[in-house]
Amino acid sequence: MHYKITTQPHPSQHSVTLLLNGNFGEDAIPELEESILRAKRSHERIYLDLSEVTLVDRKTVEYFSKAGCDVTLVNCPIYLRRWITKGSDAS
Numbered sequence: 001m002h003y004k005i006t007t008q009p010h011p012s013q014h015s016v017t018l019l020l021n022g023n024f025g026e027d028a029i030p031e032l033e034e035s036i037l038r039a040k041r042s043h044e045r046i047y048l049d050l051s052e053v054t055l056v057d058r059k060t061v062e063y064f065s066k067a068g069c070d071v072t073l074v075n076c077p078i079y080l081r082r083w084i085t086k087g088s089d090a091s
Contacts, residue, residue: 003028005035015045017074021052026059036071051075 003022010016016039024032039046048064048071056064064073065084073084 005032007035007039009043013045014043015047016043017047017049018071019049019052023055024053024060025055025057029060029063032063036067040070046071047074048072049075050077050080053077053080056080 003020003024006019006021008017008019018032018035018039020032036046048067050073061080061083064080065086073081076084
């Protein structure tokens with residue numbers, strides 16, 4: 001799967017947005033986790049912008065549902081938000 005993670009800091013708001021672009025599968029999770037950890041070191045709030053995500057697999061949906069308390073999902077397609085919510089309900 002091809003994907004890209006772009007960091008967009010917002011220093012005045014003490015936050016950072018990680019813009020996810022492309023197809024996210026299980027192979028992308030370690031890099032995503034590392035990006036989130038780096039962002040946590042210097043920012044209070046972390047947003048994951050999912051507007052450019054074109055495909056996710058089951059493991060990624062599970063990861064998003066578990067990461068919900070550490071990050072805020074923004075621009076998340078409705079169908080994907082439903083899957084993520086169902087994943088967090090099953091936990």
